[in-house]
Amino acid sequence: MLNAPPYPTVLKPYGRALVDLALEREEILCLSGDLTRQTEVDLFQDEIPSRFINAGMAEANMMSMAGALARCGHIPFVHTFGVFATRRPFDQIVNSVAYPNLPVRIVGFMPGISSPGGPSHQAIEDVAIMRSLPNMTVIDVADAVEIRQAVRAIVDLPGPVYLRLKRGEIPVIFGDDHEFSLSRAQVLHDGDDVALVASGMMLSSSLAAAATLEAAGVSTSIVNVPVIKPIDAATIIRAASGAKAVVTAENHTIVGGLGSAVAEVLAEAGLGRRLRRVGLRDTFAEGAQSAAWLFRKYGLGTQDIIDSAWEALGRTGPAPQAPVLVTPLGEYSPV
Amino acid sequence: MIAGQTRELERFADRIRLRAVKMVAPHGFGYLGQALSSAELFAALFSGPYRRDRDKLVCSPGHYIISAYAAAPDLGILSETDLSTYGQDGSSFEAVGTERSPVVDLTCGSLGQGLSGAVGFALSAQLRENLDSRVFALISDGELEEGQVWEAAMFAAHRKMGNLIVLLDANDSQVDGPVSSITTIEPIAAKWESFGWAAFEVDGHDADAVNHALELAVGESRPSVVIARTSTVHGLSCLPEGADGHFIKISPELVDAAIAELEARLA
Numbered sequence: 001m002l003n004a005p006p007y008p009t010v011l012k013p014y015g016r017a018l019v020d021l022a023l024e025r026e027e028i029l030c031l032s033g034d035l036t037r038q039t040e041v042d043l044f045q046d047e048i049p050s051r052f053i054n055a056g057m058a059e060a061n062m063m064s065m066a067g068a069l070a071r072c073g074h075i076p077f078v079h080t081f082g083v084f085a086t087r088r089p090f091d092q093i094v095n096s097v098a099y100p101n102l103p104v105r106i107v108g109f110m111p112g113i114s115s116p117g118g119p120s121h122q123a124i125e126d127v128a129i130m131r132s133l134p135n136m137t138v139i140d141v142a143d144a145v146e147i148r149q150a151v152r153a154i155v156d157l158p159g160p161v162y163l164r165l166k167r168g169e170i171p172v173i174f175g176d177d178h179e180f181s182l183s184r185a186q187v188l189h190d191g192d193d194v195a196l197v198a199s200g201m202m203l204s205s206s207l208a209a210a211a212t213l214e215a216a217g218v219s220t221s222i223v224n225v226p227v228i229k230p231i232d233a234a235t236i237i238r239a240a241s242g243a244k245a246v247v248t249a250e251n252h253t254i255v256g257g258l259g260s261a262v263a264e265v266l267a268e269a270g271l272g273r274r275l276r277r278v279g280l281r282d283t284f285a286e287g288a289q290s291a292a293w294l295f296r297k298y299g300l301g302t303q304d305i306i307d308s309a310w311e312a313l314g315r316t317g318p319a320p321q322a323p324v325l326v327t328p329l330g331e332y333s334p335v
Numbered sequence: 336m337i338a339g340q341t342r343e344l345e346r347f348a349d350r351i352r353l354r355a356v357k358m359v360a361p362h363g364f365g366y367l368g369q370a371l372s373s374a375e376l377f378a379a380l381f382s383g384p385y386r387r388d389r390d391k392l393v394c395s396p397g398h399y400i401i402s403a404y405a406a407a408p409d410l411g412i413l414s415e416t417d418l419s420t421y422g423q424d425g426s427s428f429e430a431v432g433t434e435r436s437p438v439v440d441l442t443c444g445s446l447g448q449g450l451s452g453a454v455g456f457a458l459s460a461q462l463r464e465n466l467d468s469r470v471f472a473l474i475s476d477g478e479l480e481e482g483q484v485w486e487a488a489m490f491a492a493h494r495k496m497g498n499l500i501v502l503l504d505a506n507d508s509q510v511d512g513p514v515s516s517i518t519t520i521e522p523i524a525a526k527w528e529s530f531g532w533a534a535f536e537v538d539g540h541d542a543d544a545v546n547h548a549l550e551l552a553v554g555e556s557r558p559s560v561v562i563a564r565t566s567t568v569h570g571l572s573c574l575p576e577g578a579d580g581h582f583i584k585i586s587p588e589l590v591d592a593a594i595a596e597l598e599a600r601l602a
Contacts, residue, residue: 029462053458061451061486068441068455074462092483095445096452100434 001175002188005208006331009169013144014107015040017151018077019047025155027073031066033059033080038167039109041079063089066104067096075103075155081115082108082123082164086130093160098133101159106130109167111140111200112251112280113294119284123164128256130162131229137182138229140164140200140250140258143173146226149180157182166201171332173204185232187239191219194309195243195273197236199225199258202249202278202300204334208322209249209305216320218309228258233265240266245274245312249305251295254279276308295335302334344542346601347378347409352570353597354405358421359583360590365422365430366398368567368580370405372506373473375539376563377406379546380502384553385471391456393472394442395449397432399504402473404428407438447481450474450501454487457499457558466498469553473502477509479520485530491558492531500552501532501560504539508567508580527560539563540570571596 022028022044030044034057045052055062059080066076078085085108086093097104108126115121130138137157141150147165154161189210198206203224210220223239225231240246246266248259259277266273280298288294295301302322310319327333351374359365385392387410394403404421407413420426427435432442441452453472460468478484491499505523507513514520524534533555535548545563552559567580573592574583585593 051462055490058483058486058490060448060483061454061490064448064451064483065455065458065487065490068452069459071441072456072459074459091445092448092451095443096448 001177002207003173003175005204006325006327006333007171007173007204009171009330009332010144011169012040012043013147013170014151014165015043017148019043021151021155022048022051025075027075028155029053029069029074029076031055031062031076031078033057033062033084035080038081039079039107059084059089060092063092064096067100067102070102070104071100075105077105077107079107079109081110081121082126083121086123086126086162090129094133097160098135101135103158103160105154105161105163107163107165109165111164111166113285113298113300114166114201114251114291116288116291116294118286122285124253124280124285125256126162126164127228127250127252127258128260131256131261135159136229137161137227139227141180141226142200142203142224144170145172145174145176145178146180150226153180153182164200169330169332171204173207180226182227183232185223185225185227185235187221187223187235189220189222191221192242193219193244194313195221195223195239195246196249196305196309197223197225197239197246197258197262198249199228201251201335204332205302206249206305208302208334209309212306212320212322213309218313218315220309225258228261231261231265233269236262236265237269237271240271240273243273245276245309247276247278247305247308247312249278251300252279253282255282274312276312278305278308292335300335341543344375344378344382344546347382348374348542349570349597349600350409351377351402351405353594353601354408354415354418355401356585356590356593356597358401358405358418359585362422363586364582364584366401367583367585368506368508369399370402371569371571372508372539372565372567372580373399373402373504374570375542375545376473376502376504377402379542379549380471381406381410383546384469384549386469389468391440391453391468391470392438393449393453393456393470394432394439395472395474395478396446397442397444398430399473399475400432400436400439400442401430403438412438446478447483450484450487453499454491454496457491457496458494460498461494461496468498470499471502472499473504476503476505476507476514476520476523479523480518488527488530488532495556496558497556499558500549501558503560503562504565505562506565506567506580510581523562531557533557533559534562535559536562536564539565
């Protein structure tokens with residue numbers, strides 16, 4: 001079951017889920033890099049202070065320390081913004097976490113261009129660099145329901161995880177019957193013209209694009225890929241096989257992320273389908289007061305997904321237009 | 336310390352040197368200088384405060400693993416036969432430490448990360464209220480150029496990690512030459528003290544002095560550092576003047592001379 005946009009939102013679903021789990025699991029530690037409230041773990045600090053560690057603004061030390069804590073049997077969840085969780089301490093993640101294959105959970109908030117804070121704060125290549133690391137699981141979830149389930153799903157994985165989370169108001173897209181899986185992508189809708197493959201914040205945009213495309217007579221399938229590594233190749237191949245074209249959508253550079261992963265799957269399967277990758281086109285993103293403006297400027301909006309599908313299918317005439325949604329305060333509309 | 340014990344430490348240090356010469360001999364070059372400079376540190380640590388059943392040992396610069404290996408037979412961990420495969424194809428005793436490296440609890444070839452690992456071990460002991468576990472971390476002076484070392488040093492002092500002891504091999508050697516010619520890291524002791532650490536500066540080839548400093552460090556309620564002033568050619572008078580201490584080249588003739596010199600001292 002799926003909700004319809006604009007979506008209701010909740011606050012701190014991750015922070016709540018982590019506290020609930022940590023109350024059951026003594027091994028869980030919570031590390032913060034001076035961004036405690038912003039990463040929702042003020043809840044953890046308040047409720048389980050004995051297992052909360054503020055490592056300060058020193059991400060290299062935080063990451064190597066987390067690796068050693070994991071060697072001692074703890075399960076450290078490490079929190080900061082996505083840029084400071086991956087880009088800055090990359091060598092520490094490689095040597096202190098990924099190579100020793102330790103159960104450190106790296107949680108990076110504020111993905112892609114959801115931050116108007118400029119290139120320094122925009123994690124646009126985090127999925128690419130984390131995906132390139134042996135042993136690393138990479139997850140980019142779409143809504144609060146997936147977040148709650150993902151926290152429980154990853155806790156006992158033997159190796160490291162990078163969990164990419166939206167900051168602030170989190171939409172509720174899925175119903176309570178939704179089942180997050182570490183091994184399976186989900187086909188949310190079947191169609192035989194175009195397959196939309198999306199993760200994270202771009203799932204709701206893909207759902208909106210699909211509605212507009214279907215109304216214009218384009219039969220559209222939607223594949224939700226919250227786990228980008230290891231990727232569920234079988235489900236992607238099945239959806240792509242049944243369509244004439246494939247469009248990926250990611251809040252990330254198109255170099256090395258979901259679009260690249262899907263391209264690898266299709267090429268290795270020998271499946272010739274026209275592929276369009278919606279995402280940042282090898283550029284940094286500047287100049288914004290609002291995230292929504294940035295998504296439009298850099299071609300990551302619902303309309304860009306529609307236009308890509310329309311063009312990939314070789315449809316003539318103007319592409320159908322996505323309706324402009326009125327979003328009441330506290331609700332969330334796709335970008 | 337009584338004279339006999341001092342002599343035993345000196346002999347232990349020379350056994351480390353002898354085994355290290357034999358380990359690099361088949362290659363004709365290697366990290367012999369690191370073993371020569373840190374021999375007394377490892378001898379004193381393994382003869383004194385380090386308790387293998389409850390303490391943690393970090394060898395931050397991965398290429399110093401040669402010293403840990405060369406010292407290990409005295410702990411009954413590795414055999415001379417194990418050491419003979421050091422750095423060879425297919426051996427798990429890689430010349431730059433890896434996850435497979437025995438003897439130590441953590442090592443890393445990417446420098447500057449080991450102290451953070453040691454801080455993680457010490458933090459775990461704190462969280463579990465395990466008061467009887469010490470964490471020893473060997474780090475090198477060149478590593479002090481890496482910012483992460485100081486991130487870790489600050490955090491350790493903030494958390495009052497009295498169970499954390501750093502053995503700093505100040506051999507004034509890095510890849511491009513003397514550390515002092517590349518970056519001014521002095522005053523080393525004052526830096527650590529200003530970060531909230533107890534610092535003990537010693538002649539790193541005076542086994543008795545190293546041992547005494549370690550005893551003081553173990554008794555500290557703050558994190559502590561033993562700064563050992565050392566040389567990468569110490570203990571082998573046969574090495575030529577101006578040998579590159581970071582990566583010593585050693586001919587078969589020089590190997591023979593080195594073994595003869597050390598065996599004579601150990602006889």
